[in-house]
Amino acid sequence: MTDHALSIHGLSKIYNNEVSALDNIYLKVKMGDFFALLGPNGAGKSTLIGIVTSLINKSAGKVRVMGYDIDTHFSQAKSKIGVVPQEFNFNNFEPLMEIVKSQAGYFGLNKGLALEATEDCLDKLGLWEKRKDTPRELSGGMKRRLMVARALVHNPKLLILDEPTAGVDIEIRRSMWELLQTINMAGKTIILTTHYLEEAENLCRNIAIINHGKIIVDTSMRNFLERLKEESFILYLRHPIQNPLNLQGYSYEVLDGRTLEVTLSNQKTLYELFSVLNQQGVAVLSIKNKTSRLEELFFTLIKNSSG
Amino acid sequence: MTLTKQFIALRTIFVKEVRRFARIWIQTILPSVITVVLYFVIMGQLIGSQISSVNGYPYIEFIAPGLIMMSIITNSYANVVSSFYSSKFQHHIEEMLVSPMPNYIIILGFMLGGIARGITVGITVTLTTLFFTRLQIHSIVVVLFTLVLTAALFSVAGLINGIFAKSFDDISIIPTFVLTPLTYLGGVFFGIDMLPNFWQQVSLANPILYMVNSFRLGVLGISDVGLTTSMSVIIGFLAILFLTCLYLLNKGIGIRT
Numbered sequence: 001m002t003d004h005a006l007s008i009h010g011l012s013k014i015y016n017n018e019v020s021a022l023d024n025i026y027l028k029v030k031m032g033d034f035f036a037l038l039g040p041n042g043a044g045k046s047t048l049i050g051i052v053t054s055l056i057n058k059s060a061g062k063v064r065v066m067g068y069d070i071d072t073h074f075s076q077a078k079s080k081i082g083v084v085p086q087e088f089n090f091n092n093f094e095p096l097m098e099i100v101k102s103q104a105g106y107f108g109l110n111k112g113l114a115l116e117a118t119e120d121c122l123d124k125l126g127l128w129e130k131r132k133d134t135p136r137e138l139s140g141g142m143k144r145r146l147m148v149a150r151a152l153v154h155n156p157k158l159l160i161l162d163e164p165t166a167g168v169d170i171e172i173r174r175s176m177w178e179l180l181q182t183i184n185m186a187g188k189t190i191i192l193t194t195h196y197l198e199e200a201e202n203l204c205r206n207i208a209i210i211n212h213g214k215i216i217v218d219t220s221m222r223n224f225l226e227r228l229k230e231e232s233f234i235l236y237l238r239h240p241i242q243n244p245l246n247l248q249g250y251s252y253e254v255l256d257g258r259t260l261e262v263t264l265s266n267q268k269t270l271y272e273l274f275s276v277l278n279q280q281g282v283a284v285l286s287i288k289n290k291t292s293r294l295e296e297l298f299f300t301l302i303k304n305s306s307g
Numbered sequence: 308m309t310l311t312k313q314f315i316a317l318r319t320i321f322v323k324e325v326r327r328f329a330r331i332w333i334q335t336i337l338p339s340v341i342t343v344v345l346y347f348v349i350m351g352q353l354i355g356s357q358i359s360s361v362n363g364y365p366y367i368e369f370i371a372p373g374l375i376m377m378s379i380i381t382n383s384y385a386n387v388v389s390s391f392y393s394s395k396f397q398h399h400i401e402e403m404l405v406s407p408m409p410n411y412i413i414i415l416g417f418m419l420g421g422i423a424r425g426i427t428v429g430i431t432v433t434l435t436t437l438f439f440t441r442l443q444i445h446s447i448v449v450v451l452f453t454l455v456l457t458a459a460l461f462s463v464a465g466l467i468n469g470i471f472a473k474s475f476d477d478i479s480i481i482p483t484f485v486l487t488p489l490t491y492l493g494g495v496f497f498g499i500d501m502l503p504n505f506w507q508q509v510s511l512a513n514p515i516l517y518m519v520n521s522f523r524l525g526v527l528g529i530s531d532v533g534l535t536t537s538m539s540v541i542i543g544f545l546a547i548l549f550l551t552c553l554y555l556l557n558k559g560i561g562i563r564t
Contacts, residue, residue, distance in 0.1 A: 015564070050564065053405045054405060054563070055404055055405065055564070056564045057559050057563050057564065074407070075409070076407070077407075078405065078407040079407040081405065083405050085398075085401065087398060088398075089397065089398035089399050089402070090399050090402070091393075091394070091397060091399045092397060093330075098326075102319050102323055102402065103402055103406070105315055105316060105318070105319025106319055106320075106406035106408055107406050108308055108311070108312025108313070108315045108316055108408070109315065110315055150402070
């Protein structure tokens, strides 16, 4: 029995126009993980997902899903995967119920099981009331949820989501996060690609970053975030600042009378900052990161790796 | 994937395909009926009444099996090519490609869908035919075999067209420039003994001639070619096209990047 939901060895993809989309990639995703696969547009994320899900032919390398080689044991490997692609890919003239039930049928679920699983998935994704509608009648957020429902109907062990929250409002995004966390806690491995880096930071335990077809980071989220040398915070103060501040050793800027931006090196702690502010009679009401920590690191890294 | 699961997957594609053409029956079933009515009125009654009998049958009765077969050919082809290409165009072919079902199940599923539409149209057109002429059945076995095998053959041919098609134009090129001429020249409206010797030999290279004649043999009991030859040609072409289709899907041509 393997410990890895997905293992990739020496994977390469060269398209017909000689463009190398993936260059000798090695990657392992542990069973039960919530894994972020990040990278700028055109980095190779969707190509990698396409190869794992058999939508794209690879040029070289090996891919195993739950220990099954996608070339030699494609049926076993594919039965373990549920995929939510980036683009909507359902028949716009079919009712939701039929779309999800057919997918169950393609995976070999008999009529009774398929119906039960379809009802369960549509219900969980809040689409039961819309089951007789066609996708044309759905909002963008509902279409995304339909794709998740379809991907879950055969109870896959590995769920791959390619930007599942792209273009959906914050309320739906949050509900999607909750759903994904519940699915992950139930034991399913999730691989997520997203452009919302706070999403990856909040949800994922491990991370890989891909750029120009190469993996440039493959580590735990915690380890990765520790690489951040400095972090910027926005501090909202209880009272307007009366006297000039003296924050030696800190880089800071007063944004307005009651808002302060402070950049902290990883040598200093927030406790130390609060102590200094406290000594000067400044009370902090609330605090937030100026940008997502992951975002800061991501951009630095991509900039460096792009030379 | 076990055989039972493969059967479930096959049934799923088949049901989906039947639902698709049944939902849009005005586009899929009705046009053939109207076309056949026009053929019977113009070719059968107006022009046909001026023609003496062919092989001992009134002209309208002679062309009836060919017209039924023509409807089956065009509909089984059109069903698969349009369904498969739309699923590529809207990307919902990916629903099947990410599933564990083998490629031959995908081919069989679309093929059964094409056969179902071919037979549905065939029955509808046959019933329409009865308004214009009487139809006897010489051999029901030959009729059914020819009908199912021909529909299967053109369903798979439609699938190959769908695999290579890159635009909606591509799915009408073969039916317009290849299928229609071959059908018209395949003995629907004439027996090949009516042609000069050279053109008789040329006609023998047209596979549709064998299907039309085999079907005519089943209905009227007359044919320009032997049944064994006809069946061999149909089964041979079906096997070649099926294997070609399987090769294309296994290679991912037209469906995978």
